[in-house]
Amino acid sequence: MSASRRSGATDELGPEGSEPEREGPAGSDLLAALLDGMDAALCAFDADGVVTHWNREAERILGWTAEEAVGRAGFAGWAVRSADAEEVEARLMSAMDAPGRQVNEFALLTKDGRRVLVRTQSAAVRGPGREPAGVYCAFSEVHAQIDLERSIALSEALLEDAGWGVVLVDADLRPAVVNAYAARALGAGRTSVLGRPLGELLSQGVEELESALTHVLAEGAPPAPAETWVTVRTPEGERRRCWRSGFVRLSSPLAEEPVPLGVGWLFQDVTEARQGEQEASLLRFRTQQLHRAARAAAECENPAEAVTVHLDFALAGFADHAVIDRIAEGGTDTDRVRLVRIAETPSGAPGPCRLDGRAGLPVLYADGHPALQCVERAGTVRAGAGSLKGDAAREWASARQWPQGTVHALCTVLRSRGRTLGAVTFLRTSHRTAFERADAMYAEDVAAHIATALDLAALLPEEG
Numbered sequence: 329m330s331a332s333r334r335s336g337a338t339d340e341l342g343p344e345g346s347e348p349e350r351e352g353p354a355g356s357d358l359l360a361a362l363l364d365g366m367d368a369a370l371c372a373f374d375a376d377g378v379v380t381h382w383n384r385e386a387e388r389i390l391g392w393t394a395e396e397a398v399g400r401a402g403f404a405g406w407a408v409r410s411a412d413a414e415e416v417e418a419r420l421m422s423a424m425d426a427p428g429r430q431v432n433e434f435a436l437l438t439k440d441g442r443r444v445l446v447r448t449q450s451a452a453v454r455g456p457g458r459e460p461a462g463v464y465c466a467f468s469e470v471h472a473q474i475d476l477e478r479s480i481a482l483s484e485a486l487l488e489d490a491g492w493g494v495v496l497v498d499a500d501l502r503p504a505v506v507n508a509y510a511a512r513a514l515g516a517g518r519t520s521v522l523g524r525p526l527g528e529l530l531s532q533g534v535e536e537l538e539s540a541l542t543h544v545l546a547e548g549a550p551p552a553p554a555e556t557w558v559t560v561r562t563p564e565g566e567r568r569r570c571w572r573s574g575f576v577r578l579s580s581p582l583a584e585e586p587v588p589l590g591v592g593w594l595f596q597d598v599t600e601a602r603q604g605e606q607e608a609s610l611l612r613f614r615t616q617q618l619h620r621a622a623r624a625a626a627e628c629e630n631p632a633e634a635v636t637v638h639l640d641f642a643l644a645g646f647a648d649h650a651v652i653d654r655i656a657e658g659g660t661d662t663d664r665v666r667l668v669r670i671a672e673t674p675s676g677a678p679g680p681c682r683l684d685g686r687a688g689l690p691v692l693y694a695d696g697h698p699a700l701q702c703v704e705r706a707g708t709v710r711a712g713a714g715s716l717k718g719d720a721a722r723e724w725a726s727a728r729q730w731p732q733g734t735v736h737a738l739c740t741v742l743r744s745r746g747r748t749l750g751a752v753t754f755l756r757t758s759h760r761t762a763f764e765r766a767d768a769m770y771a772e773d774v775a776a777h778i779a780t781a782l783d784l785a786a787l788l789p790e791e792g
Contacts, residue, residue: 369446372453374462377402377421381464389446389469391439407436423450424460433470445470491596493571496578498590501526501541513569513597515562531566533558537573544575544591555598570602571595607766610645614770617641621777631784635671636681638781639752642774643681646767647738647754649673649731650681652778653699654742654750656690665703666690667750675731691729698728702739702751708768711737721758730755738763740771744779752778 369386373379382397390407400406404413416434423430430450435443448467455461487494493510495503503521511518514529527534536556543550553574560567576592621641625634639650653667669691673681693700698711711728713721713735725734736756742749752775756763763771 368466368468370464370466371397372462372464373402373420375424375460377417380462386467389438389444389467390436396439403436408434409437420448420450420465421463423463423465424452426452436467445474447473493593493595493597495593495595496590497541497593499545499588501538504590510595513560513571513595515560515564515567529561531559531561532568540573540575541591541593544577545588548577549575555602568599569597570599572598610766613645617644618773618777621774625777625781631781632683634781634784635778636683638774638777639671639673639681642754642771643673646770648757648760649675649734649755650752651730651755652742652750652752653691654782655703655748664695665700667693667699667703670750693729694727698737698739699751699753702741702753703748706741706743706748708741708772709739710763710768711739712762733757736760736762738767738771740768740775742775742779742782744783749779749782 366383367385369389370381370383371379371386372381379397379400379402382392382394386397387393392407397407402413402417404410404417408416412434419430419432419434428451431447432450433445433447435445438444446467447470448465450463450465452460453462453464487505487507490507490509493513494505494507495510496505498504502523502525504523506514506518506521508518511521514521516529521529526538530537533556537558540550540554540556553572555570555572557568557570560569573593573595576594578589578592580587580589618641621638624641625637628634628637635652639652643650650673651669652671653669656666656668667690669684671681671683698709702709713724716724716735721735722732725732728734728737730737730753734755735758738754739751740754741751752771754763754767754771
């Protein structure tokens with residue numbers, strides 16, 4: 329039997345508005361050959377819902393042959409579940425009374441009992457007098473279509489609504505697609521970053537990021553996310569950020585061998601979390617240093633040695649140099665405070681802090697020197713070379729009696745039992761950042777221990 333069968337009840341079926349077929353068996357065979365040669369599954373029903381046509385693609389999808397399908401009343405009991413049969417038949421046959429094509433999705437049953445989700449396009453077939461004579465139905469599996477739609481929906485969600493950055497980087501390591509989160513993180517518009525080298529967007533960290541992208545292109549994604557510190561160029565200035573990144577190599581699914589198309593780069597900004605962890609870790613370290621310094625100072629027979637012990641422990645990870653100046657004898661009886669340097673770290677080579685008296689001679693500090701301000705205000709004073717570079721920065725440090733290379737200073741007053749004893753000055757070179765408020769708090773804790781040791785060492789002038 330042909331893949332398509334015609335019965336007396338459906339001799340009028342054909343394209344909408346066409347005349348009934350007037351040819352003999354040759355026309356019927358031609359119609360059957362046309363239907364069997366189509367890639368879409370095709371079936372037809374007469375006005376009573378009886379199957380009249382069934383092509384080879386319908387047989388391939390559902391497993392029912394034309395001999396088994398043609399002549400059956402609807403799909404009930406064989407190509408669709410009994411519970412769904414009424415609804416499916418109503419949706420299919422509704423095309424007889426509707427203009428144009430009707431699109432529906434529902435599940436059909438294969439011959440071996442599997443359920444197959446199909447998408448149908450149904451249209452009415454008219455008789456000679458334009459009266460409804462049946463329904464023509466084309467259907468296909470929609471798994472591939474649904475997978476595609478899901479992929480598109482996922483892509484749109486990632487690019488529009490995701491709470492992390494998504495950047496598709498091409499094989500030249502240039503952004504090809506950027507979502508809104510990533511555009512904000514890069515400090516530019518979504519279209520303005522496309523096709524630009526990453527070096528134009530980042531001033532620091534670009535080498536590490538490009539190295540990771542190159543590795544992914546060549547070897548595949550790393551086993552774990554990576555954290556990268558970068559400096560982003562923005563219209564408002566540079567911003568230091570930490571990004572936690574994951575990478576996926578993108579390859580063409582159409583090639584026999586994987587052809588790299590680029591890298592899917594997903595990242596989140598974890599700067600605040602990492603800065604919080606760093607601050608907590610720094611606070612723990614500084615607390616431990618104060619505790620170690622106190623224990624070491626307690627073992628010193630000479631209280632003067634305790635001064636240098638506290639200073640040596642305080643410098644670790646905090647500053648490059650430090651000096652201690654005490655108020656000279658009679659220094660508070662004049663209009664101008666005079667300071668004598670009693671301890672300092674070596675500036676030419678590494679080594680521990682050493683005591684220095686310089687025969688009690690005052691240090692030649694100019695008016696307005698940060699150490700003098702610190703003593704006069706009985707507080708903390710910060711100073712810096714600012715934008716000065718090279719010889720200008722060296723002159724700035726030399727004028728303040730500080731070691732060469734100093735660009736940041738933090739002066740903290742030394743007080744014990746209600747008296748101002750002097751000042752301790754912590755100094756940083758250009759490879760460190762400026763002192764901040766948290767640094768000032770730590771310096772005050774160190775100064776309290778040093779002031780106590782100074783009092784015990786009786787390094788201050790005797791009273792009365």
